[in-house]
Amino acid sequence: MSEDAAGTGEAERYADPAENPYVLDPPTDFEPVENLSESAAEAQAEQLREAIREHDYRYYVEAEPIVSDSTYDALFERLRDLEDAFDLRTSDSPTQRVGGAPVDELESVEHAAAMLSIDQTTDAADVHEFDERVRRELDESGFDPEAVEYVCEPKFDGLSIEVVYEDGEYVRAATRGDGTTGDDVTEQVRTIRSVPQRLRGDPDRLPSFLAVRGEVYMPREAFAEYNKELQERGEEPFANPRNAAAGTLRQLDPDVVAERPLDVFFFDVLAWEDGSDSELARPKSQFEALSTIESLGLRRNDRIELTGEIEDAIAYRNRLQEVRDDLDYEIDGTVIKVNDLDAREALGTTSRSYRWAFAYKFPPRTETTTVEDVVIQVGRTGRLTPVALLEPVDVGGVTVSRATLHNPAEIETLNVNVGDVVRIYRAGDVIPYVPAVVEKRSEGAFEFPERCPVCDSPVERDGPIAYCTGGLGCPAQLERAVEHWARRDALDIEGLGPETVTQLREAGLVESLADLYRLDREALAELEGWGETSAENLLEQLEATTEPPLPDFLAALGIPDVGATTARNLAEHFGTLDALLSASEEELRSVDDVGETVAAEIREFLDGERNRETIAELRDLGVDPKPYGETGAAGGTELEDVTIVFTGSLSVPRGEAEDLVERHGGSATGSVSGNTDYLVIGESPGTSKRRDAEAHGVETIDEEAFEGLLAERGIEWPPK
Template identity: 75%
Template sequence: MADEGIDDGQRDDRRGGGQHDDGDEDADADGDEGGGTGADDETETARYADPDENPYVTDPPTDFDPVAELSESTARTQADRLRAAIREHDYRYYVEADPIVSDATYDALFDRLVDLEEAFDLRTEDSPTQRVGGEPVDELEAVEHAAPMLSIDQTTDPDDVREFDDRVRRELAEAEFDGVGDDWSLEYVCEPKFDGLSVEVVYEDGEYARAATRGDGTTGDDVTEQVATIRAVPGRLRGAPDDVPSTLAVRGEVYIPRDAFQELNRERQERGEEPFANPRNAAAGTLRRLDPSIVADRPLSVFFFDVLEWTVGDAGTDAADETDAADETAGDAPERPATHWAELDALESFGLRRNDRTELVTDVEDAIDYRDRTAAIRDELEYEIDGIVIKVNDLAACEELGTTSRSYRWAFAYKFPPRTETTTVEEIVVQVGRTGRLTPVALLDPVDVGGVTVSRATLHNPAEIEALNVNVGDHVRVYRAGDVIPYIPTVVEKRSDGPYEFPETCPVCDSPVERDGPLAYCTGGLGCPAQLERAIEHWARRDALDIEGLGPETVEQLRAAGLVESLPDLYRLDREDLASLEGFGETSAENLLAELDASRNPPLPEFLAALGIPDVGAATARNLAESFGTLDALLEASEDDLRTVEDVGETVAGEIREFLDGERNRETIAELRELGVDPEPYETETGDAELEGLTFVFTGALSVPRSEAQAVVERHGGSATGSVSGNTDYLVVGEDPGRSKRRDAEDHGVETIDEADFADLLADHGIEWPPES
């Protein structure tokens, strides 16, 4: 094993020193000669990990010694090196788009770091392993920007761009700006105008400090935890702390790549959720989620393109002399460059991702040509753009030009025309998703929209049809933006009577259709073939019956072969059935049959979670099992009975009762029980009841995950709920709490305590805190 056989002393010899913490190691690696964008690139002075010093950069070993055999000193050194190497690999992959290791190798290094941090308690706040997202926040706080994030005047007319150029030249000449003359060349930086969500990201002494949305330009929403999960946003800047500004606030655009957007929408539709209309909405909606772990699961990326604040040292300065950050002497913090172009070079040297299609031009006609060239390749890009941005390159000239109350006077947006055409609706069909959601689709007389032939467009839901008043035969406008599903924003000429009449029964199984707000659903449930694959996948999920080997590909094979036409058919499969499937041998067939057989008598909570009852996840399923004890008792429970269950309100109670009353669902459950699939009655554990009668709510970060704190309360007879009410006894406030729960506690007169008070209260009841792992 290339690195694992080296003892502590040898490891230290290879790094050129003794033990260091995470920051020391990175300072050593960053300060050595060489570095930059590749193992052989000696043009940059900063990198996260030097291949000559760190074995996990180039051709890293992945056959690690068992964690249990390592000393703490060895584990700490290895973890330090892994953190530095993973930062380098993140930079190569997410910023330079030039990875030097395979995904499998990266995953092996990442998993090893996770194992080391957990086994030896080596986790650091800025470790790459912490990008999975922290505890949910109660609400997004408002924060003030380092500098105003203003808008940009825009046009689709090239003459307006030329007028912008004339105005800039005239105003600089009138101000007798240095260098203006008859042969003066006015440089512009041209870049794509990204169609995403603008954010401010702030670094203090090279470390990621905070992030905020643009908001009203002066203040925005605090999305520090959410942005921290984006892998293209480095947790620390490249270079030692003395080699970067003491404060650097940059403006960037968060977006979702096109391919990832399509996959995200496909998954949403399979879950019966409304698809995002476009990548920008998807990015904006994701970044404002209160749960950072959800943001971490979304494929967000970012480009950086402006400096809002650049402070050097305690006093801070914005330099007027152009300085290329790549030429700075190690240990000397770079002054702010004198041009936008040099700023972009500096940002790149710090590890912040810039767009590779940005260009520096010396004439407004070149800027117009850049826009035309960019428009020609916009559909080939991995991200959505709606034009270009033209900026005066000289920062001193920008300072002279100034701003208006809402926009920069030194920048101008030259937009692309909207991609819309008109055509006729030939037919409207209704598709049934895997969760039963019905989606109407308009089949169109094919029309060319922005160079792409469009023959179908989504109508989203019945409410959208009614709002548009659209029907077969109508002349409509079709809008398309890149790879976004085309949609109809308006009816141009009404040629039919009234809107399309949405079907009252499912076009697949003929079950009644029910409306839920603007959406429509098939009530066929487990008996609807269109929903079957999704129902089976849900049945086998880890948080349901956990049937290994019954993933989406296998389910699709079973359905395509006609072997499974209903959920109970899973328990009619035999060895010969499975052996007929491609990729199934005798062993894999036996394994799947054994998994299915083991799922015949599941615990009642897991069985209820597996059924796919609307709004019944693992927690609600457990509460239902605790309240009713047996499946038969639940099947006979009234809505009033259901409403007595914790976290089951009027709406959820109605959905549960409606699902259980569904004829096909009842038939499916009965058939499963006839085949021997019958859940075990739920037996309430007789545990300690020291906290019986007490209800707790938690907010902010504790020394352990909040879920663990809730489990302690429940294990000792208390209740832990997610919201404050008049029945709450204590609100436990951790670090960085949200405001809404504290405000609710004040309104309801609920006592607020911190974690130390909580520990004392538990100690009074003989309960240890924090709990043992």
């Protein structure tokens, strides 16, 4: 039986084209916002939300858009304008998925149900053994072994996640982690367009609680394009789509995630609780579950088959192997699942894996060739990555001429050098790697350079990794440093994005961070695509950053592991830049959120000769951060001597809440300690901070109680 048999017919849409004017041939010549009454704006905003959800579903899930990109953009901008002008934003509005406030750590959350592993093999005999065991054990449990059916699905090579909906509304997402708890990536996953903020259908008739399992991935074509952009910016490309997806989802800044082309397939129901008026019954089989997932607006894969014989499942895997290179997503095999959910319950699980599922994987694709040279690439963080240049060889239908050697420790372990014959492994990897030397033809291992090949600064080792110590003075790291300097959570310089930074570098106008403040209006105006107005705008933006708040300045420098919260804690503790520059590691360790490792990294960065020179140059050019002051950035004292930690989602971005506390003389830190006065718990909180609060006897309060605490001190919540 093919996947088509799982169809459920026309499901309820987000927006009815007969009733909503913004679905089919929508108008985009809107009346000025200021001419609308509040009630008219509210009604139009709700219609736009419904229509945009429908367009998102048709584009990202059904792959059948019904409006042009420009029309969609016009509808989206209109909704944003209405929400801004009349304060109409809702938590599930499409406008709220395009990023969010950065976090300083990924907190742990418990899964609604265990997310276990699946036993796997590349041997068909093991698949037959799985089938025999399933039928034998089901027979012993009173099931008809002849009635066993299997659902066959692609085995995606991405990152497994749990997504939770309550009354049809998106509330949480977490990585698989150890199967019981995972990293809270709610805001990161919110930015993925194929993850609906609201399920299709009347919320009263949907499950009151639904947890589904999916796989986040980066489409191959989008991955290739994104890697090309990274290389053009002088940054390290990702080795493969899986690494790209996993690395992106663990980004602490949702804005960064929103810029990257992630997608998702959903394939299992983990937990289900009926609503009070629910008309949707919990699925009784995996095949039915996939249909239900789709009817709710969740994207599922279209290459699914229901089979009655294990030989059919093996044949499915073999057919899938033949077309894997034609797919726009990476797969490494097939997952075979018992269809009947009651039968699954009877089969149960082991401590680590499901006994009702089995993965029949594809064989890895390898070949042998000769290393012709080894080159060293310098990444955005100064990391040095060795790359083997190979005699071109065909690996699984792809000509391979380069392979990563990861780091100097890997070179030493492999004992690889120019001239050696090596095995190349490319199990779906866009950048293959070398797992072994098969014929040693050289003397010893490749000798890793002791100086940076770009700026000639000394190379230092941190465990297996090598780094250029040039810091802000290394051209290979400069563009990324400038982009970081201009980020919203740093100095927030509008118009200084990656393309502009590259253009300034190529024109020879910016060869150090300090050169930003030497830019000349006439030279800028002569650049392609520029003029007097754009040059003046950038210079005004830069001028506005010459006396930045100390926390923003520290965050902008790009010190390893120093995000917005740690920068604020450093600024509060030391007060001035000079005090921080002269601080010892021991003094650094006394700052909240700064442990032994981070203190050493801060001290190493500040001791770097070129970093010191860059900071001195900036100060000579008038870029000198204002002292933090004893009572916070704005001098308020209402929360003096009060230390607050936040966890979970609040009605405003966490960064705004922390800024409010700091403006009124309090301290907002990222971790709970004995010095913490209150832990404020929002929606979908993590578990680690709550455990720490209990251990330290710290009072926990919800957002309503926090609002009351502020009101007692004359502070308005939420902040304006």
